[in-house]
Amino acid sequence: MTRKYFGTDGIRGRTNQPPMTAEIAMKVGQAAGAYFLRGSHRHRVLIGKDTRLSGYMVESALTAGFTSVGMDVVLVGPMPTPAVAMLTRSMRADLGVMVSASHNPFADNGIKLFGPDGYKLSDEAEAEIERMIDGAPPLAPSEGIGRARRIDDAQGRYIHAAKSSFPEHLRLDGLRVVIDCANGAAYKVAPTALWELGAELIQLGVDPNGVNINDKVGSTAPQALQAKVVETRADIGIALDGDADRLIVVDDLGQIVDGDQLMALIATAAARDGRLNGNAVVATIMSNLGLERLLGEKGITLHRTPVGDRYVVEAMRQGGFNIGGEQSGHIVLADHATTGDGLVAALQVMAELVASGQPAHRLLRQFDPLPQLLKNVRFTGGAPLDGDTVKATIAAAEAELGGTGRLVIRKSGTEPLIRVMAEGEDQALVADVVDRICDAVRKAG
Structure with a gap:
């Protein structure tokens, strides 16, 4: 099916060019708002964003669209995509919106939609909203226009949720961690969570200025992280992308560790502790055959999907599986999140690092990847x-x-x-x- 607005992960494009204009963003707000106006309760949408300059424009346009059809808006400011998904569900909002173009340069932006359950919308829901974008929106009467407000404790709620995924009997005391937040959405919450768990932090990519997101930092440009890990003799390096749903790890020797190795570590640890649902992992067709062989040796089945974290999540939900992801570093841990969460996945890796007492270069080399x-x-x-x-x-x-x-x-x-x-x-x-x-x-x- 040919789409006019939605791609494989929401709507994305260069700002001030279709489809990423203020006009279209307002229409998206109207269409998505109207689609989720169900029942007689007061309807609410939660909107988060990353640190792009254009986020102000897109956020404001969406707010105008949602309020014009009678939906109240809760603005949480710069927050990771998984935080928006989590808050949408915990605050019982009717839908959630993340304004971000993920790992793209600052000139791009995007709109991701989440249902009240915190999951990305189905193809069918996106198709219906897309049809409504070009139609006449059902505007609310004057007395029914929505209100907008900002909340100040959203970051604290997400930090608490992320830390809750870390084993209670462990701490990160004495662990030297380089954290690279890509000058993106997690620039405050990720360092705070790690510091509160006891880590000794060296920070990169935590000074966003609106135009430096993903600029020579983050999971798609890990060279600075590699150099800093070696320079500071850190135990591990963590790189997130612009909206913090993806991570790449660097070991203590400065070597990059991709999502396949991370899934292998997290899944085998879960199987060891009896926490691996269905004794299976979900990954895409791009994951290395070495991962499949390692899991097979341990009696764990690997289910493959088309490329895209939404397909991974769909397969996980259908099969009742709780661990999945992509080689690129989207790790989905269904026990803790409804979408990829770079910080939560990093915490599971660091928990194993602390518990094992091994250096990262040894622990994180779970298998030899095939060429x-x-x-x-x-x-x-x-x-x-x-x-x-x-x-x-x-x-x-x-x-x-x-x-x-x-x-x-x-x-x-x-x-x-x-x-x-x-x-x-x-x-x-x-x-x-x-x-x-x-x-x-x-x-x-």
Whole structure:
């Protein structure tokens, strides 16, 4: 189904250009507000944002839209995406909104919607809201216009919830932690939570100015974190992204640890303690085959989904599983959150680090990843994957990888790109098959 506004994770784009204009944001508020006007109670929406300059504009436009259809607005200011999801549910709001473009540069922004249960909306709900955006909104009568107010204790509520996920019998005393908040939404709450648990902190990316979010800091630019961990001889480094639903860890030697290794650690610890629902983990098709093999050796099943944390969450809910995530660092821990939560996931990793007494470089190397290579090929139109030559090249590559590797080829949901990923035990073969497929796609497109 072709979408005009919504993509794979809400609405996103460059600010002051469609679909990320004040006018469209107001219409989104009207449409989403009208969609959730159910029952006779006083309706409420909770709005959070990251630290982008454009957040003021989008927040104000959404507020105008929601209040115009009769919905009260609660503004919580800069807060992580998982905090907005948590507060939406705990405050019994009718919906929640996060204004953020996640790991994108400051010039972009986005709108993510959460239902009253704290989960992202279904495709069907987004499609209906999208239809309503271009329609005539049912404006409230003059006496029924909504009110807006800010609350001051939202950060404290989320910090308490995040700390509650950390084992009560443990503390972070003596642990030297470098925390990089990407100059984003968690710049206050993440350092505060870690400090209150006893960690010795070195902070990066905690001075947002509206235009420096994700700028050479955060989970998508971990070089500064790596250097600081080595420089300060820290025990571990934690990098969040702009809205703090993703994390990347750096060990005590300055080496990057991706989401697959983190899922392996968290899941095996949960299985050990009898806390792994269904004895299974949910991950996407991009997670390394090494993760699947490690879990299999421990009797844990890996369920794979399409790329996107919403698909991971859907599979977790359907199967009753409590641990899932993505290689990119979106870790979903259903016992504590309804969406990816970088801080909560980091706390589970640090709990294991403290309890084990091992250095991070040893504890976090749960498996040896198989060589994996991903390349993107831009195409100008048509359907290059449907060509006979491309199909034959893919079939030949699959035969060569045999049972010792995997091939994942998919069309990007946001750009005219074909993503080609291969992994296997033979690194040279992996590189060769990816290059051959990319070349065939390039010629076909």
